[in-house]
Amino acid sequence: MEAITLAGIARRVLDELLKSPYKTLEIRGARNVIALERARELRRVFLTYETFQDVTVGTEGLLAEILRLESMEQRIPWEESDEREVTVCRAQVRLLGLGRIVEVRKRNTVLVVRVREMLPQEMDIG
Numbered sequence: 006m007e008a009i010t011l012a013g014i015a016r017r018v019l020d021e022l023l024k025s026p027y028k029t030l031e032i033r034g035a036r037n038v039i040a041l042e043r044a045r046e047l048r049r050v051f052l053t054y055e056t057f058q059d060v061t062v063g064t065e066g067l068l069a070e071i072l073r074l075e076s077m078e079q080r081i082p083w084e085e086s087d088e089r090e091v092t093v094c095r096a097q098v099r100l101l102g103l104g105r106i107v108e109v110r111k112r113n114t115v116l117v118v119r120v121r122e123m124l125p126q127e128m129d130i131g
Contacts, residue, residue, distance in 0.1 A: 006104070008051040008068060009044040010116035011037045016054055019067055026100040027072075033093050036114060041094045043115045044071055050096070051104060051118050060116055064106045068120055069098035 013034060022028050032038055036057055044050050053066030074097075078090050104120035111117075 006049065006068065006101075006120050006122065007047065008049040008104075008118055008120055009040050009047055010051045010053065010057075010060055010118050011040055012053055012055055012057045012060055012116070013037070014052045014054060014066075019052060019054060022052070022067055022069065022098070022100050027097070028100075029095055029097045031093060031095050033091060035092075038076075038092055038094050040115045041071075041074060041096055042076070043112075045074060047117075049101070050098065051106070051120055057116065060106065060109065060118070062106055062109060065123070066104060066106075068101040068104045068122065070101055071096055072099055073097040 011032065018030065032041055048071050050069050050071060051066050052069060053060060053064055055064050074094065076092060076094050079093050103123045105123055106118045107121050108119040109116060
């Protein structure tokens, strides 16, 4: 199964998604925001705790389907100036299963991966 990679996701978020298969993620990291925009057509994401630089064949994570995706600008207070805008993506996802990467392709700044679905006893996320 092919998916767009969202890397550096907090373990707490991954654990919550395992407990409840529907979750709304709020993504702020620039690379992950760009990845979500590209995931609109594919509708599947691979979520992993690993950083983008560490994603490779054998990396484990969660496969999810994007149900709804919205982008918004948020203004946050900033010390050096009056305000600052940040792009935030909210993605409502549904857990499809556990997976391990079998192939990694880089398209511009986005990692497109082919993932083999796994059984829970095969997982070794640590």
